[in-house]
Amino acid sequence: MLTSYAAQTPFVTYYGKVGLELSKLVFQGQKMSPPSLATFQTTYQNLWGRLQKGSISPQSILQQVRSLGTPQLAAGGVVLAECLGFFTVGEMVGRFKLVGYHGEVAHH
Secondary structure (H helix, E strand, O other): OOHHHHHHHHHHHHHHHHHHHHHHHHHHOOOOOOOOOOHHHHHHHHHHHHHHHHOOHHHHHHHHHHOOHHHHHHHHHHHHHHHHHHHHHHHHHHOOOOOOOOOOOOOO
């Protein structure tokens, strides 16, 4: 078991570094910056408090979705399309083919 983990370590390290560098490029290209620690703590403390009180309900979430404007919906659609595209490309790379999985061969 340890030898299998030891064999996987270089791959995980390599792809972890690649992912980190790619995320740095995206952050710099989009002129993004991570939130400050105070902002992060405040946001998640508020969320945790709302979860404990039970003030987050399906109705409140639905109301927030209904109040979204056209720019937010368009941005959400773009993000959804990007995620679908990345997933599709990842599936193609992982299977080494463009078309779906092979079905079971019928036995006569």
